[in-house]
Amino acid sequence: MAVGVLALQGSFNEHIAALKRVGVKGVQIRKPEQLQSVSALIIPGGESTTMAKLAEYHNLFPALREFVKMGKPVWGTCAGLIFLAEKAIGQKTGGQELIGGLDCTVHRNFFGSQIQSFEAEIPIPEIAAKEGGPPSFRGVFIRAPGILEVGPEVQVLADVPAPSTVGSLEDNAGPEKKVIVAVRQGNLLATAFHPELTADTRWHSYFLKMVNETSEEASSSTSLSSEE
Ligand code: GLN
Numbered sequence: 001m002a003v004g005v006l007a008l009q010g011s012f013n014e015h016i017a018a019l020k021r022v023g024v025k026g027v028q029i030r031k032p033e034q035l036q037s038v039s040a041l042i043i044p045g046g047e048s049t050t051m052a053k054l055a056e057y058h059n060l061f062p063a064l065r066e067f068v069k070m071g072k073p074v075w076g077t078c079a080g081l082i083f084l085a086e087k088a089i090g091q092k093t094g095g096q097e098l099i100g101g102l103d104c105t106v107h108r109n110f111f112g113s114q115i116q117s118f119e120a121e122i123p124i125p126e127i128a129a130k131e132g133g134p135p136s137f138r139g140v141f142i143r144a145p146g147i148l149e150v151g152p153e154v155q156v157l158a159d160v161p162a163p164s165t166v167g168s169l170e171d172n173a174g175p176e177k178k179v180i181v182a183v184r185q186g187n188l189l190a191t192a193f194h195p196e197l198t199a200d201t202r203w204h205s206y207f208l209k210m211v212n213e214t215s216e217e218a219s220s221s222t223s224l225s226s227e228e
Contacts, residue, residue: 010046103151110146
């Protein structure tokens, strides 16, 4: 099994290293045709407007949207989450192209700018139930986005109290509220933080289980149709 990692900009090398730690080969993806050789894709963190410009330059958007529509597993971390969202708001979002598919509204810089980056222990009940280990995960939040709204098919995997320091940002959820930082919707996984920058590989293992489930479903539907 090979997992593609969009390698236009951002932390793609770190994802490839994390995949190696869980025994899987990560393949750098820079051109649309390269997507045909992988069964799943990770879109790393970085800077979503720069990444969007590069994706446009390489004519990647149609192939990326097709990949999502085909039901192939795709995991977006941070800028990757923004890329997958149906709607992004917040500073300098105007006109930025998105892949879409993930039924949510994301605030691009919900947790503030670079100097407001932080690490926090976040509860991860679903991941801990499936992957074992401690009930929380060290989340690395770098100019992190927050998920403000999700559609009915979106499963919330992690949320955190919305910090009061972002009170000046538009659409702030407010200090007493929670903001969503990890979700799953069918073949799509998205995290506002950077699991590839920690030694804890449980999110990568969780994603690989999604990949295995999808390929099992695909092969059983092929064998069903060949029996018809
Ligand atoms: N907020 C950043 C953006 O808009 C994402 C930051 C990240 O990926 N670490 O692209």
